[in-house]
Amino acid sequence: MSNEMWRLTAVEQAAAVRTGDVSAVALTERHLARIAEVNPVVNAVTQLLAERALADAAAVDRNPTGPLAGVPVTVKESIAVGGVPTTHGAARLRNLVAAADAPPVARLRAAGAVIVGHTNMPTLTLAGMHSRSELFGDTVNPWHPARTPGGSSGGDAVAVATGMAAVRLGNDAGGPWIADERLAALVREAAAQPVSAVPDPVTLRGAARARAAARRPGPAMTAEDRRLDGVPVRVYQPGSAVTVVYLHGGGFVFGDLETHDAQVRRLAAATGTTVVAVDYRRAPEHPWPAAIDDAVAVIRQLYASTGPVALAGDSAGGLIAIQAALRLRDETPFLAQLLICPNTDLSLSSPSMTTKGAGWLLDAAALRQWRDMWLPDPELWHAPSVDPAASDLRGLPPALIVTAEHDPLRDEGEAYAARLRHAGVEVRHRREPGLVHNFPTLRDVSPAAAAAEDRFLAAAAAFLSGGPATLPA
Secondary structure (H helix, E strand, O other), X not given: OOHHHHOOOHHHHHHHHHHOOOOHHHHHHHXXXXXXXXXXXXXXXXXXXXXXHHHHXXXXXXOOOOOOOOOOOOEEEEEOHHHOEOHHXXXXXXXXXXXXXXXXXXXXXXXXEEEEOOOOOOOOOOOOOOOHHHHHXXXXXXXXXXXXXXXXXXXXXXXXXXXXXXXXXXXXXXXXXXXXXXXXXXXXXXXXXXXXXXXXXXXXXXXXXXXXXXXXXXXXXXXXXXXXXXXXXXXXXXXXXXXXXXXXXXXXXXXXXXXXXXXXXXXXXXXXXXXXXXXXXXXXXXOOOHHHHHHHHHHHHHHHHHOOEEEEEEOXXXXXXHHHHHHHOOOOOXXXXXXXXXXXXXXXXOHHHHHOOOOOOOOHHHHHHHHHHHOXXXXXXXXXXXXXXXXXXXXXXXXXEEEEOOOOOHHHHHHHHHHHHHOOOOEEEEEEOOOOOOHXXXXXXXXXXXXXXXXXXXXXXXXXXXXXXXXXO
């Protein structure tokens, strides 16, 4: 690569990549060499940076004019050269590494970490981000001190060439990242609303149905409302070889067959399975364990007629699915557990409940109120029949688990995945970057949410067919 090319701004370099005048791999290799000159330290972070940057660059070379295919952005943090964290990314990255049983680089790679350049340190920015100056202002790059405003380093040029973006919330350079601008606008709008009391259950249920009615319908297919052992269910695509029992979310208080109809249809269509959505009894009229009893009754009847089933659920439905599996483990084998943003700890005491418990479309105060409607006795929150952390998880089915970066339930879902692994259960887990709780309901608003759900559905289809259910890093 010529010195003239090296001196171009990020925008000019991106244009050169698009037109084939220079390869993204060559550009990235030059940046890696410069980083090594400035700081020769090699550790888990710098190793990951180099590996991921070169892989991203190769993908850009294969498709220099379109989005980066097959290399999703997962964990966005800021890391200075040599792996010294800058301010806003330090704590979260330390937690990510400290919580792992595996070596740091393996843990980071498994989490799909994407490290983003920050301030005027000569860092490497991976694909998936717009130019650094668009996010943090026109900072001075020591490699290009005379560059034009709006430019950035060549590492950013690879990112600009992909056409992908991540959006910063707020005005401080250390603000959290949100997956796309439409979702960021929704979060900002919600955060600007005055704090109000949690609505009563009747109001919650009406609002949930109204939101669902405004969304696009799911794929057309046969769907029949039935009763199994007295429990209302909706059976999608009856007669398929594999059956999935779906437990909807809604804080144990709201949500029903209608609120989750489109989401369940997408699951049935993507996996080619029969999906049985359970209209379980809800709090406060029917506190714990009524919902578990309903799920167990449906599973027992299905097992008697069709054999083992897979379990699926989102949010509160995830915990109902887990509790049903634990109750039936010695009685009924299961094919899989497919969980999106699951609630797995009724104490609601994980770190993300504090860091993400307000301003992210699901508030910790509401979660606690709904929890108390469902199971008000704190003595039971950690009972083995309720709390997966207090239960022996050996023998549970393979799990596909997706969490979201800005979800207050994130850490407890990830802790459940870790406990399953420790118990010898096969687990596929992905943390979706820049997304919020139960993102599938936002697919009409956020392209990133839609893409994340599509990743989950593709992995679920592979999981249930016996293929490699790999969630992209």
